[in-house]
Structures are given as C-alpha cells and as structure tokens.
Amino acid sequence: MNWTDERVETLRKLWAEGLSASQIAAQLGGVSRNAVIGKVHRLKLSSRGRATAAPARQKKATPASGGGKSVSRAASVSRSVTTSIGATALQQQFDAEPVARHYLRPVENVVVPISRRLQLVQLNERTCKWPNGDPLSEDFHFCGNDSAESGPYCTYHAKIAFQPASERRRSR
Structure with a gap:
C-alpha cells in the first residue's frame, strides 16, 4: 500500500477531526491501524490525549452574512485535551527519584556450616x-554436611536456595 498525497491529506483531515486510528484505517481501506499510527508518527502529527473532564460545550458565532453553511458539530464542541509530541504512551512521569529499598532477612539462628569439602564421588543422599x-x-568441592530428608541441601544452604515467595517479590 502506497501513501499517496491524497491519502495522506485524508489521514491528516481525519486525524484532526479526532477519529481513532482504527476508524481512519477503516475509512481509508487497505491499511491497518498500525500503519495509520506509524504514518501519524512519521508525519509528526500532534497526538491527542483523552479529555480529563466531560467536554464543555461552547457556542461558536456563525457568520452574520448567512452564507448558508452550517457549523459542524466537531467545530462547535470544545474539548479539554492534553497534547504531547512523539511516542509518549509508555512514558512515565515521576515526581521524585525512586528510593532503593533493601529488605534484609533477620540474622537470627544462622550458623554458617564449615564445609566438609567433599568431591562429587563422595556425595550420597544424606x-x-x-x-x-x-x-x-582443582579447589572445587561440595558442602557435604548432613542434608535434610526433604532436599539436597543442609539447613543453611536450603535457606539460601529456597526463599519464600514473599521475599523474592520484595527483592525485585
């Protein structure tokens, strides 16, 4: 699909009227919503934010000459919108710098075991x-201390390997 000058002008007109990218794609035909969005960005057309409050209606003065042309509904309604330049849909605004929080587990009853320095062939189920x-x-070895019946590690290493889900979520 080629963007002819006529199609680009139609896109500009429909975008200025406030139609969505899907509606514009349907009216142009043969073009996807994403193609419309891409072209809007390449043309650097102003993006339209959503109204924060209900649209306020204002009466627009009609020409006194009575040219017989009626004012369109879109022209007679004033909307409160936010404008932005560029792709800002995923951009976030922050008031202050984030503060890193480190949650440390209490160090109660933690005893670091002295490794028995076993080789692979010396390991068993316990x-x-x-x-x-x-x-x-050559200095590589395994802890080798007595393991619990429910897993492959001693009590100390099991606490390191198997953290509760709540603590994993906090550390992210």
Missing part, C-alpha cells in the same frame, strides 16, 4: 550438594 567454587578449578 550429604549437602551445595557447590563451592569454580567447577573447572
């Missing part, structure tokens, strides 16, 4: 399988 170090280095 040992903690928490890896320590770089697997490619």
Whole structure:
C-alpha cells in the first residue's frame, strides 16, 4: 500500500477531526491501524490525549452574512485535551527519584556450616550438594554436611536456595 498525497491529506483531515486510528484505517481501506499510527508518527502529527473532564460545550458565532453553511458539530464542541509530541504512551512521569529499598532477612539462628569439602564421588543422599567454587578449578568441592530428608541441601544452604515467595517479590 502506497501513501499517496491524497491519502495522506485524508489521514491528516481525519486525524484532526479526532477519529481513532482504527476508524481512519477503516475509512481509508487497505491499511491497518498500525500503519495509520506509524504514518501519524512519521508525519509528526500532534497526538491527542483523552479529555480529563466531560467536554464543555461552547457556542461558536456563525457568520452574520448567512452564507448558508452550517457549523459542524466537531467545530462547535470544545474539548479539554492534553497534547504531547512523539511516542509518549509508555512514558512515565515521576515526581521524585525512586528510593532503593533493601529488605534484609533477620540474622537470627544462622550458623554458617564449615564445609566438609567433599568431591562429587563422595556425595550420597544424606550429604549437602551445595557447590563451592569454580567447577573447572582443582579447589572445587561440595558442602557435604548432613542434608535434610526433604532436599539436597543442609539447613543453611536450603535457606539460601529456597526463599519464600514473599521475599523474592520484595527483592525485585
């Protein structure tokens, strides 16, 4: 679909009248809503915000000469709209700088276990399988302390690995 001068002028006219991109696409035919939005942005047409209050009606003076032309309804209604330039649909306005909040878990009853420094072949179903170090280095080992029956880690490493959902949400 090519944007001919005639179609561009029709787009400008319908956009100025306040029609939505979908309505303009339907009237032009053979063009999608997204194509209309893209062309509006490329033409840098003013975007129209939504009215914050009910539209206020104002009477517009008609020419005294009586030319026989009636004033269109769109011209006789004044709307309170916000205008913006460019693509601002996803832009957010903030009053102040955000404050980073760090929630720390209480450090009650936390005992860091001394690692038994087991190798992979020394692990069994009752040992903690928490890896320590770089697997490619010779110093790599596993925690090896007694693990709980419900998982692969000791009590300390299980608290690190399995955080409650509420704490994961807070840390994001």
